[in-house]
Amino acid sequence: MPSRQPDRADPEIVLRLLTEAYPDARVELAASNPLELLIAIVLSAQTTDERVNSVTPELFTRYRTAADYAAADLADLERILGPVGYYRQKAKAVKAVATALVERFDGEVPRTVEELVSIPWVGRKSAHLLVVSMFGGSALAVDTHVKRLAKRLGWTTQDDADKVEAEVAALFDPAELGRLTLTAILHGRRVCTARRPACGSCVLAGVCPSAGQFG
Ligand code: SF4
Structure with a gap:
């Protein structure tokens, strides 16, 4: 039997x-620092990592700091984000995330899950992925x-x-x-x-x- x-x-x-x-x-989203990964994770909602990776080279070249994103022209963000879908919503999300970083975390990506989930558009899954991928955490x-x-x-x-x-x-x-x-x-x-x-x-x-x- x-x-x-x-x-x-x-x-x-x-x-x-x-x-x-x-x-x-490791994560398949292309990112070389916590800010890039945070932005890429926000963009990855409802789409594939490949699609996100197709727009981030231009995005990460034009915008390097949280302050850059916070001050970005929405139309320029929308143009770059076009291929990822929901680009209007995602352009707003990127600005909202960056604004929170500038206003509450001196422009840096915080390292704890509690702080990360306090940022708009960042849920528990995203926070855990960041902590695991960028800060040596385990979640x-x-x-x-x-x-x-x-x-x-x-x-x-x-x-x-x-x-x-x-x-x-x-x-x-x-x-x-x-x-x-x-x-x-x-x-x-x-x-x-x-x-x-x-x-x-x-x-x-x-x-x-x-x-x-x-x-
Ligand atoms: S269900 Fe998934 S994990 Fe289980 S044997 Fe099939 S492919 Fe592997």
């Missing part, structure tokens, strides 16, 4: 396998990929991102959450995709309770 897969993948084994598969995992950023993977691995049945975060984070050493975030996002993008997860070539297939259930 074939052995039955457990209902929940072992978190420690999953993280080891993901780390082996993605030893250099779980629950985006659509992390949530989907966590569900398929049997770690949560929740839909609400905060609840997913609480349930998944409880399975790990807090110091591991940054690595989990970065590797899980890549795995969700490249292998465990929403419509056609590639279970046949997935490094987690041996421990995943959902392996092979997608036709």
Whole structure:
């Protein structure tokens, strides 16, 4: 009789396998400092990292400091941001974020989650991604990929991102959450995709309770 897969993948084994598969995992948004990453994350809502990366070279060349963005001509921002979609809204968002940085943080990107989420347009997921990617912190950023993977691995049945975060984070050493975030996002993008997860070539297939259930 074939052995039955457990209902929940072992978190420690999953993280080891993901780390082996993605030893250099990092965010795929192009950014060389915290301000650039913060702006790129704001722009990434409802679009792909590739699309954001297609506009940020010009954006980051024309605008270098929070004060530059805060004083930017809205029409110029809209022109540059055209390809990312929702460009009017995003141009306003960029200015609002930059204005908050100038007025409350001396133009610098703050380093704590509490301060980051006090900035307009910056939610918990974005704050965690920044802290993990730029400040050496460890936190779980629950985006659509992390949530989907966590569900398929049997770690949560929740839909609400905060609840997913609480349930998944409880399975790990807090110091591991940054690595989990970065590797899980890549795995969700490249292998465990929403419509056609590639279970046949997935490094987690041996421990995943959902392996092979997608036709
Ligand atoms: S085995 Fe399939 S469902 Fe499980 S993590 Fe891999 S791709 Fe996703």
